[in-house]
Amino acid sequence: MSTGQMHPGLHPIDDDLVRRLIAGQFPQWAELTVERFPSGGTVNAMYRLGDSMVVRLPLVKGGAKDVSMEQEWLPRLAPRLPCAIPEVLGTGEPADGYPWPWSVYRWLAGEIPEAGALSEPTLLADDLAEFVSAMRSITLPEAPQAHRGGPVAALDASTRAAIEELRGIPQEGVDCNAAAALWKDALRAPGWDGPPVWLHADLMPGNLLVDGGRLTSVIDFGCAGVGDPACDLFPAWNLLPAGAREVFREALGVDDATWNRGRARTLSQALIALPYYRRTNPAMAHNARHVIQSVLGEG
Secondary structure, three states: OOOOOOOOOOOOOOHHHHHHHHHHHOHHHOOOOEEEOOOOOOOEEEEEEOOOEEEEEEOOHHHHHHHHHHHHHHHHHHHHOOOEOOOEEEEEOOEOOEOOOEEEEEOOOOEOOOOOOOOOHHHHHHHHHHHHHHHHHOOOOOOOEOOOOOOHHHHHHHHHHHHHHHHOOHHHOOOHHHHHHHHHHHHHOOOOOOOOEEEOOOOOHHHEEEEOOEEEEEOOOOOOEEEOHHHHOOHHHHOOOHHHHHHHHHHHOOOHHHHHHHHHHHHHHHHHHHHHHOOOOHHHHHHHHHHHHHHHHOO
């Protein structure tokens, strides 16, 4: 859950606005309860609608295109994946002073997994590998480019800037020299020269739901599209312990170059997220610290 203004340009959203939007566009649901759902998400607000639905509204302009992407592609992806993903039940339009499209989804039950507290890490690693493999096997035409998925070098300026920013925050305890050295090595490594593959491209713990330690659902496909398969290796370092990490890698048959790109991409995301979210989103900052420790701890 956020504790402050995460981004410039956040649009104010409250229970009354959501009720007005629902009543105006989906009157059949107007009598259902509306309640803010606490989330560590950074781009969307979530509201429970009754017992079986959830309303998802972009907080910033950049999130609007994610809504449209999900509305178009989720129904096409769902039958090709081994676990549940969000099902769009209603497509909302701008109204009542709210400027962007929004969606109503079927509610997906489950718990968000927490690094260091997984009850079935090896089985979860297998489940995640099955999901990633299924995504990669999809061949739907006219696929969009994934939000993440281009060359590693495209992340160079922002990653180096984040490392320098973290040098100025010594209380975070990041070994910035080690991070810079690993990043420099990643830039020298071979890039992806194969065909782009379908990616979720945002496999953070907060976008996974588990029950009994096993993966039941993957949510938030706003970054999905095609690109470098290394981009869906994030759970290896943002969630799985070392032993399960190897299970995940073996199940996917990841070569050294792709594994190294995946590690570098995951580190880059964490280095950028930590200074940005450390005062506004504890969940994101906590996971960023975990990733940095996991990656740099591998040597």
